[in-house]
Amino acid sequence: MLETVRGPRQLMVGEGVAENVPRVVAECGSRVLIVTDRVLLAQPRVAELIAAVQARVATVAVFADATPDVPLTDVDLAVAAAAQVDADVLLAIGGGTVIDLAKIVGVIHRYGGAPRDYYGESRVPGPTMPLVAVPTTSGTGSELTPVSVLTDPERELKVGVSSVHIVPDFAVVDPELTYSCPATATAYSGIDAFCHAVESYIAAPRAHEPRDLVEQVFLGRNPITDHYALQGAERIARSLRRAVRDGNDVVARADMSYGSVLAGLAFSHAGNGAPHALQYPIGAATHTPHGLGVGLLLPYALVAAREVIGDRLATLSRVCGLEVDGSSESEAADAFVPWLVQLLADIGIPASLADIGVERADLPRFADMASGVTRLIQNHPGPTDTASLTALLEAAWLGDPTAATR
Numbered sequence: 540m541l542e543t544v545r546g547p548r549q550l551m552v553g554e555g556v557a558e559n560v561p562r563v564v565a566e567c568g569s570r571v572l573i574v575t576d577r578v579l580l581a582q583p584r585v586a587e588l589i590a591a592v593q594a595r596v597a598t599v600a601v602f603a604d605a606t607p608d609v610p611l612t613d614v615d616l617a618v619a620a621a622a623q624v625d626a627d628v629l630l631a632i633g634g635g636t637v638i639d640l641a642k643i644v645g646v647i648h649r650y651g652g653a654p655r656d657y658y659g660e661s662r663v664p665g666p667t668m669p670l671v672a673v674p675t676t677s678g679t680g681s682e683l684t685p686v687s688v689l690t691d692p693e694r695e696l697k698v699g700v701s702s703v704h705i706v707p708d709f710a711v712v713d714p715e716l717t718y719s720c721p722a723t724a725t726a727y728s729g730i731d732a733f734c735h736a737v738e739s740y741i742a743a744p745r746a747h748e749p750r751d752l753v754e755q756v757f758l759g760r761n762p763i764t765d766h767y768a769l770q771g772a773e774r775i776a777r778s779l780r781r782a783v784r785d786g787n788d789v790v791a792r793a794d795m796s797y798g799s800v801l802a803g804l805a806f807s808h809a810g811n812g813a814p815h816a817l818q819y820p821i822g823a824a825t826h827t828p829h830g831l832g833v834g835l836l837l838p839y840a841l842v843a844a845r846e847v848i849g850d851r852l853a854t855l856s857r858v859c860g861l862e863v864d865g866s867s868e869s870e871a872a873d874a875f876v877p878w879l880v881q882l883l884a885d886i887g888i889p890a891s892l893a894d895i896g897v898e899r900a901d902l903p904r905f906a907d908m909a910s911g912v913t914r915l916i917q918n919h920p921g922p923t924d925t926a927s928l929t930a931l932l933e934a935a936w937l938g939d940p941t942a943a944t945r
């Protein structure tokens with residue numbers, strides 16, 4: 540048995556925990572760069588939080604120009620902002636975009652160079668500057684994951700920097716900060732979190748050598764990731780619709796915050812699978828949000844792997860509250876994908892790749908590109924050759940999950 544657990548020094552979840560942010564930041568340093576975006580800066584709760592930090596920390600600079608999906612130009616600007624105040628601590632207040640930006644700023648502020656020097660797994664040389672991460676979506680889990688996802692104009696696919704050294708030092712997850720999140724961002728970030736839980740739960744288990752625990756970031760599923768994944772899936776399944784329908788449903792918001800944390804803990808170790816790998820080229824080609832793409836693709840990945848994950852699908856059906864008492868194991872398994880397809884429709888995820896403007900002729904090329912994203916695609920429990928992934932995408936293009944088995 541080989542096992543590892545990584546995470547922030549402290550993870551706090553619950554209403555009101557954001558009040559701890561000024562103290563935690565002040566304990567980490569005296570010159571803070573706050574990373575956020577313009578939309579969030581205009582939110583009263585965020586403005587109050589920043590004012591409270593200003594009252595406690597000697598030097599406070601704010602970089603509020605983060606734009607979606609972390610283009611490299613934003614990294615340059617934010618690194619310059621950190622240098623200008625010689626920052627010794629970073630505070631990220633925002634969604635996955637803002638937190639991922641702060642992570643790479645911490646690396647470059649400490650070690651210099653350019654983002655591409657750190658692309659891939661375990662290439663960050665050591666600890667970076669302290670980072671306090673405060674998510675405003677539920678969510679990518681970036682506040683506790685070892686990953687930063689960037690958009691490099693010279694690469695057709697998004698790129699990832701993965702290292703234990705970029706796990707934020709403090710993750711402060713306060714559902715109250717998500718109340719202002721609009722329905723679309725709630726749906727996309729919420730289904731992203733659900734994908735993290737499900738993709739981790741079905742991730743192919745792998746044999747490991749002791750050194751893999753520091754050389755590799757994503758290791759496949761194990762009993763600990765299963766636990767996090769199921770706990771996360773349960774909460775998200777019962778509350779995502781409600782959070783999308785009514786952003787002030789505080790019970791649903793709390794469930795989503797906690798659920799996305801648990802899902803993040805699962806994929807931080809297990810890793811994600813085919814929907815995430817396939818979303819890379821599709822997101823780049825269509826400029827559609829990450830969560831929309833992975834959510835759309837999830838049913839097809841499940842059907843494509845149905846033969847080897849029947850028991851897992853049956854467990855997911857039970858955990859997600861489907862009425863499968865008295866059903867056989869096989870019936871319980873088969874109930875999951877139709878339930879998921881309905882959930883996706885209810886929260887406004889498009890039904891097919893054709894609907895989001897993907898050209899059918901591009902599917903084999905996208906499959907080929909995704910098959911090269913080894914750290915993700917190796918987790919897919921179904922076949923991962925280009926022809927099989929193309930068939931999966933064909934089914935998603937048609938909007939017909941049953942076609943993924945052909």
Ligand SMILES: NC(=O)c1ccc[n+]([C@@H]2O[C@H](COP(=O)([O-])OP(=O)(O)OC[C@H]3O[C@@H](n4cnc5c(N)ncnc54)[C@H](O)[C@@H]3O)[C@@H](O)[C@H]2O)c1
Nearest residue numbers: 578608634635636675676679681684686688719720724728
């Ligand atoms: N690092 C990781 O582990 C990880 C995991 C999954 C995805 N990602 C990445 O995260 C990014 C997506 O992050 P996201 O889904 O959180 O979206 P996001 O951070 O891109 O935010 C989406 C939009 O919602 C707005 N917003 C966020 N919170 C709000 C709030 N409380 N009130 C009002 N508006 C709010 C933002 O201003 C933005 O316009 C992608 O780049 C994706 O690749 C990273």
Ligand SMILES: [Fe+2]
Nearest residue numbers: 679731829833
């Ligand atoms: Fe994701």
